[in-house]
Amino acid sequence: MSHLSLYRKYRSQNFDEIVGQDPIITTLKNAIKNQRISHAYLFTGPRGTGKTSTARIFSKAINCSGKTSPNPCGECDQCVKITKGHALNVIEIDAASNRGIDEIRDLREKIAYKPVEGRYKVYIIDEVHMLTSEAFNALLKTLEEPPADTFFILATTEPQRVPITISSRCQRFDFGRISPDKIAKHIKDIASSEKIKIDDDAISRIARAAEGSLRDALSLIDQLMSYCQGTIKLENVIEVLGTSEPQFLFDFGGAIAEGSEKKILELVDGAVLSGVSIPQLAKDLTYHFRNLLLAKIGSTDILELSKDQVERLKSDSEKFHLGQLKSIIRKLSAAETEMKWHQNSRLVLEVALLEMCGSIEESPVVQEKHERPQVKVPEMKVSKDLFGEIKEKWNDVLLKMKSKSLFGYVSLHEAEPSEIDRSGRLVLSFKKGYSFHKSRVEEPQNKNILEGFIADIVGRNISVACVLSEKNNEPSPKTGQERITADEVAEMFDGKLVS
Ligand SMILES: Nc1ncnc2c1ncn2[C@@H]1O[C@H](COP(=O)(O)OP(=O)(O)O)[C@@H](O)[C@H]1O
Ligand SMILES: [Mg+2]
Ligand SMILES: [Zn+2]
Known part of the structure; x- marks a missing residue:
């Protein structure tokens, strides 16, 4: 098996291989088809959603000499060189590195030269929000009068940190998080061509854990491949993530609905023993109860879950009143916040969970005036x-x-x-x-x-x-923690x- 990481090996080579960014891809393809290309683009969005890949495909597409469609042919001299990263006219600059800043500094001089090869020069500036103000100024001057044969693609995970003077000169595309369904399908395709054995429930769990990033999903599979012998199973994913599995969350929901304190405490104990961290557990529970709430009010279309899971959520949500679900979510998020300030996060979570059972009403002690008998006692006479x-x-x-x-x-x-x-x-x-x-x-x-x-x-x-x-x-305790x-x-x- 190749030791090239999966996310490098499976980089999309043409527009149609980009997953889950349809409106962006359509717009870019049309721009190329109609020769209405903007001089500067700003690609924003979380990491691993296809910004760099799309920038490279775009560079190939406008320089490709063998194309018949907006997609690059992948075979001509330019396509091959750009794919390998050897093309002199496609310059990738990492704004987060010192070298990147130097490169921007003399951008204006360099830009004066016609491309030595290829039709167009493309500057791909990654993490552009990291530029110093000096470098931003240099870039701005270039964007104000871009040479006819030069294009800019600025990419960033933090668009709010890009000065408006820069972003207003770019056509902006927001790359969204990719849905778990699409991630799962992509993983399946790659697994079958790599002959990786992986269970379906493991795939869904990876797809959810990736939180919209295909790169993260593929890195996770790389990690699992070196961790597992044979088939990758759900339990392996959970071990590697150190997180809780859905069944487990349903068990929690059941225990809370039944009001079984004993079960709840056992479940927390079980979670800790199996390596789930308490803050992660709190996060997962909040997520689970939010899903139950959405199922309860019938907004299942925004749930990015499998059909089976949605059905299960719907029937489990019957166990709660709407008000209960809201109050549970409120208590869980309060516990999540409180945990940040206390070492004893387990206790905070346990108490929050026990309160949800409704057997004990935590009284707002602040407001209550306790009636205490006013017995006079001589101060010093204590025996x-x-x-x-x-x-x-x-x-x-x-x-x-x-x-x-x-x-x-x-x-x-x-x-x-x-x-x-x-x-x-x-x-x-x-x-x-x-x-x-x-x-x-x-x-x-x-x-x-x-x-x-x-x-x-x-x-x-x-x-x-x-x-x-x-x-x-x-x-x-050995850890020194309470x-x-x-x-x-x-x-x-x-x-x-x-x-
Ligand atoms: N939308 C996508 N479609 C297909 N693969 C993707 C997509 N986004 C990310 N990937 C995978 O993740 C890797 C890194 O993606 P990249 O384009 O560098 O993301 P970004 O620049 O947004 O961080 C790619 O090589 C590819 O394997
Ligand atoms: Mg990138
Ligand atoms: Zn080509």
């Missing part, structure tokens, strides 16, 4: 007995918190009452490495609630102070949640 009483009744405090705020409860669970300090405050000691939970309990509204519960239970007002324990009384296992969480909830 050992009070501490003893608190310790003894701590579980009741935890239970009260559990019924109030799931987040508060999970965090409070990581603390232990350690003493009453000199100013009469109850000191809560958090295990080393659990500062995330400490700061959550310290949030004024949570602390206020907690102090209220303590007052309810021991009949006295007492304020709370949180500290981090010095001693490492926790089998510290972690709480699904078992621990399940244990905390006794397998069920209080409503």
Whole structure:
């Protein structure tokens, strides 16, 4: 087998081989047919969507001496040279490199010369948004008075960074992401001519993972070919991507619909064990529930999924009310955001998922004024007995918190009452490495609630102070990250949640 990467080996050689950019291709073909070619084009769009390939085909098409159609013949001297990258009249400049900038600098001098070979000179400037302002100025001057036999194709993934003075002088084509269906078909064709054995569900997963980039899809197959012995299967794709598979997402949907906390925690655990990262899982779940929402409202035509998957989504969406789906998506995206700021992303996701079961209503603790009994207690007269009483009744405090705020409860669970300090405050000691939970309990509204519960239970007002324990009384995780296992969480909830 060739060691040339697939995406190089399978570069489209004529307009009809470009996948999924039909309006652009039609317009270019017509322009060539009618000899109404613009002097400058701006090709925008994500990487791997065909910008460079189209620029090269265009260069061949306008220089081809053997053509009968707008497509280049692929055989004449110019076509062969341009394909190999040896043509002197087709100049590719990478604006992201220093050399690129130098090349633009003396563009104006060079441009004065007639092409040494071929009919037309074509400058293909890739990642044009990377040019320095000096280079942009040089380019602008050239675009203002382009020589008759010279064409420019500027390509960029970030059109908003191209000065308007430049872009307004170009005919612009936006290369769109290629649909999973088209990517899948293209992969199938290449796999059959390369005699690569690959399962259909593996192909669909690759097509979706590529997020519209054919280059990414082909690179992924290259990677899989060196990773797999024999047939490429869905599970191999999932292993390589480190992502979750659709079935798995449907399982999550089912567990949430049933309100089975236990199942949810097991699924999270399973996902982690199989190597899915928590942020990826959150992303996949958000995607899945968005699909369910779209299926629910009947907008399945914008879903880029197989017919089977769409059917499955439709029937699964019956399990939810529209409002539920919206609220789940909101909770998931809030969790995704929150995860970025907390090390304990697993806990954030688990709590978010448990909340979706609807068994626990996370009360907006901020607004609620807790009615606490106003018991007057002489400030300094705190005894050992009070501490003893608190310790003894701590579980009741935890239970009260559990019924109030799931987040508060999970965090409070990581603390232990350690003493009453000199100013009469109850000191809560958090295990080393659990500062995330400490700061959550310290949030004024949570602390206020907690102090209220303590007052309810021991009949006295007492304020709370949180500290981090010095001693490492926790089998510290190797990664140095805070972690709480699904078992621990399940244990905390006794397998069920209080409503
Ligand atoms: N629209 C497309 N049709 C067919 N192949 C494509 C397409 N877009 C990308 N490819 C594949 O990806 C490779 C890189 O594409 P390229 O044209 O360099 O993308 P871009 O310049 O947009 O990043 C090509 O060699 C080809 O294998
Ligand atoms: Mg390119
Ligand atoms: Zn030719």
